[in-house]
Amino acid sequence: MDLRDSRGSLVRAGLVGLVVGAGVCYCVYRATSRKRTNEMGGEAILEGESIQKEHKERVGSTSWGKAQLTTPQQAPIVDVNICSRTGQRHSNHLQQGMNFPVSADGLTTNHIQNLIYLLESVEDPLIQEQVLITLSNSAAFSVNQDIIRNLGGLSVVGSMLSVPAANVKEKALNALNNLSMNIQNQAELKRYINEICEETNSSPLNSELQLSGLRFLTNMSITNDYQYMMTSSIPCFLRLLSDGDERTQTQVLKVLVNLSANPAMTEHLLNAQAPFLLSLFDSCINKEVLLRVLMFATNLTQHMKKEESAVVSCHSEDSIFSMLWGNSTKCSQKLASLVLHHDTEVKEQAAKLITQGTSCQIK
Template identity: 80%
Template sequence: MFLRNSRGFLMRGGLVGLVVVGAGVCYYVYRATSRKRKNEGPEEAGLKGESIRKEHEQRLGSTSWGEAQMAIPEQAPVLGQNIFSSTGQKDSSHLQQVGMNFPVSPDGLEVHHIQSLIYLLESVEDPLIQEQALITLSNSAAFSVNQDIIRNLGGLSVIGSMLSVPATNVKEKALNALNNLSMNIKNQEELKRYITKICEETSSSPLNSELQLAGLRFLTNMSLTNYYHHMMTSSIPCFLHLLLDGDERTQTQVLKVLVNLSANPAMTEHLLSAQAPFLLSLFDSCINKEVLLRVLVFATNLTQHMKKEESAIASHHSEDSIFSMLRGNSTQCAEKLASLFHHHDTEVKEQVAKLVMQW
């Protein structure tokens, strides 16, 4: 038995085994197809809506997967102490000198409190004070009203300037604050100026470090829409390097960025040309589920765009390219997918079915 795509590629060997696995495959293909028709959402894992706060169903095809749905903006964790202690006392004598009175919880900050924090951040060079101020601003930026206030007070550029501070902890806390602030369309229009710098910082940071993860969370939010994808094109090799060498946390986070990029047809050729000979090794039942699902979504997005716009896809790619993995080396890919039909998780099997249906 042979299957041909529209350009005449033959799916042999392992794909034959995939096709003849029987009624079980048909069942999963049917479920995937029926769900796609029912949802009528951004099925290819792209964020098609206008608001980045709106919860979209399909970056993974299920509304039950919680945090791992990649259409949901990334919020930085609450880390460390705020600039005030749990009793409301300032943590530094310098803060007493500037005469600031902060309430106990960050969501209780008033406009003049936020303004004072921004001024403090701008005027001091002590990294410990800078870190504490950034923690407080980051926590307050988890609330949408404060995201607008910080922007209107000119706080985005002040926080962004902290990326140039040598202290790693300060840069990490600045990235956490920018990450929360990026959950806002108007803020993103200003924060785009930091994308290139943060891509570079993410690439040069120690592997699997909190600083690197903070950078990836920011890039995840900035890639939720297609507007800034072109600014990340040159960092695709870095993302793939992190996917190869990173731990599961790093792999999961970088895949969120890659899946967002793969949802944009304009990024298809850039991604297909990238060198990633290791990618098929992630098509394995032993791989962490969150990583495996995202790899499958990533491949499904690219294959879908290849199918729709084959005439626009360049035909010359190296053997180690993602294009060759998905098309030129289809037998090996099919064998990997055939084995995943025996995966214990239903979502994995459904995502495999969606990928197979693209051929």
């Protein structure tokens, strides 16, 4: 091994040690997050509110569903046993030459830069996964979201989507999800929307990988700016709504509610095939799913009322339009039953839909 290779290995060894030490950072992150939760009523809510505020200022207030912005995913503490896989000398190098000062906001700029370099330079999926976990936790703080972007880290994290290992892809999506809670970051991250839509569609049903993709798409659909890039994936979203478990249904509905709040997406949604839709208007359905289905239908109804010239004949029998407005008797019965639901939010949302859509009848 020549001197250059030796130095390169030493640098990578020290950086791996840095990832090991990042467990300390995570502990600080958890403590700080709990403090912010008490002060703000939830983790990373402030950045999400800024995204929604910017949207409302530009396009006006619309009927947003609840919990459409995903909070940072708290990944497990970095595996300290990685030292045994990469050599104890890495830990020794960390102790001797790479102190790990932890600020209240997580990693320092220098450490973030080193982690981005490490992610670029190693091919070991175990190390890639640990680095992505650390960057994901760091990106829970808005200041670090900017730092990672300014250091060119968005494209480095995004490149991990092409790694064959599912665990690496999942951790990359978690990091991108947290990074997307930033308007400036979203302008760069839009390049991954199509790729992540395809990944979400092809991932095993109800898998963590699929859920991670949906969380990213939820954040990217908070404003109207990039929703048009998801148009071709509407059939995929509806398939997941039909076939997925409650966690998947809830997450995909966050995306659909966001899309339905944009009048420009209305016709695309109304034309989509969803013969199962009315089956979700049932008191036996999980509350989080049911509430969002009602919000989704209410948004579409509001837009339909504003577009009285819409052509009814262009919608197929199994389209969302036909399910809501072409099946008025069944829809009315379903909603009348939900007005008697035991949950107040569900009752109010059902009543709102009845008022907005005159019991889903076509005028």
